[in-house]
């Protein structure tokens with residue numbers, strides 16, 4: 001019998017498995033496909049919510065905790081595995097005029113560094129940028145991580161720590177007796193487990209629906225493109241009117257992303273390709289001269305106002321959830337994994353768990369229109 005079984009080999013599942021293992025638990029992680037290939041791979045790796053002032057305080061709390069931990073965590077993983085996740089603090093430049101007042105008030109409130117810089121200074125720092133005529137917002141402490149490398153490092157680290165990782169094994173349901181979880185069902189039989197953690201990303205709602213419980217987590221597609229640029233074309237993360245550029249260490253530039261309510265569909269579209277490249281070239285005209293090397297889509301685990309569910313199932317003892325990180329799973333991941341481990345192991349939690357608890361956060365309407373309305377209401381869609 002497994003002590004702790006984690007469902008899902010995305011970043012959230014792998015970080016949760018790691019936290020539990022480091023606390024001494026016996027951990028088995030079960031992934032339907034290959035680990036680290038879904039949303040966690042598709043993401044941009046920006047270690048801050050974009051327009052962070054638009055999010056409720058529970059998102060800020062998880063992001064701030066993780067931001068303090070990331071540099072050390074990244075170098076620890078690099079040392080342990082030989083794979084460097086390339087944590088890089090190159091700052092975030094925001095070119096939206098309308099955000100200044102609210103951004104500054106938020107920064108004072110949470111103690112984040114945020115400056116206003118002159119258009120001339122922007123032009124000096126980022127000569128490739130079609131610079132704004134007005135001041136820009138500058139968040140010098142914002143870092144990024146190369147998420148595919150982070151996932152590869154975790155895939156090496158987990159077995160080395162003693163976590164059993166089982167890929168290409170789909171969980172199809174739960175074994176529950178007297179309101180207590182006793183294991184899970186797979187296509188090839190039953191796995192008994194004392195405690196089970198659902199970290200199945202956008203699929204978490206579907207999986208838990210089998211227990212008659214509607215967790216409000218549903219897919220929101222994001223498309224992204226990658227320019228094969230050279231170092232120096234752009235040096236900072238740049239955000240303008242919902243579009244962003246992320247320069248990697250080797251010069252490649254990610255441009256993202258779309259927000260689409262199309263269910264479990266990871267198809268890429270010509271419209272998105274045109275939109276993303278147009279927006280990227282509008283920010284940095286020199287990108288027009290660089291090949292678009294890759295175009296992909298991932299399914300974010302959407303949740304109400306982007307606040308993840310972290311905690312025990314309200315009706316089934318021993319069944320836990322760590323899911324619904326929407327646009328910010330990479331930045332919230334370490335804090336979220338730590339909090340889930342604290343709750344499961346009955347330790348003193350690093351953050352107040354109440355805002356993430358599953359109780360009283362149930363909505364039955366997860367249709368595309370309802371999701372769009374919800375995110376629009378939260379200010380994520382203009």
Ligand SMILES: Cc1cc2nc3c(=O)[nH]c(=O)nc-3n(C[C@H](O)[C@H](O)[C@H](O)COP(=O)(O)OP(=O)(O)OC[C@H]3O[C@@H](n4cnc5c(N)ncnc54)[C@H](O)[C@@H]3O)c2cc1C
Pocket residue numbers: 007008009010011012013030031032033034035036037038039040041042043044045046047048169170171172199200201202203204207221222223224256257297298299300301323324325326327328329330331332
């Ligand atoms: C285009 C895009 C850009 C993004 N940019 C950023 C960013 O810059 N910064 C940031 O912080 N976040 C970003 N995100 C969001 C972030 O990627 C997600 O919030 C995060 O990756 C969610 O992680 P996860 O582990 O919950 O989900 P996933 O990575 O999707 O992992 C879930 C895993 O569960 C598995 N699974 C599902 N069902 C089962 C089952 N029944 N049995 C076994 N396994 C199962 C899946 O196969 C999958 O591997 C972005 C996302 C996208 C799509």
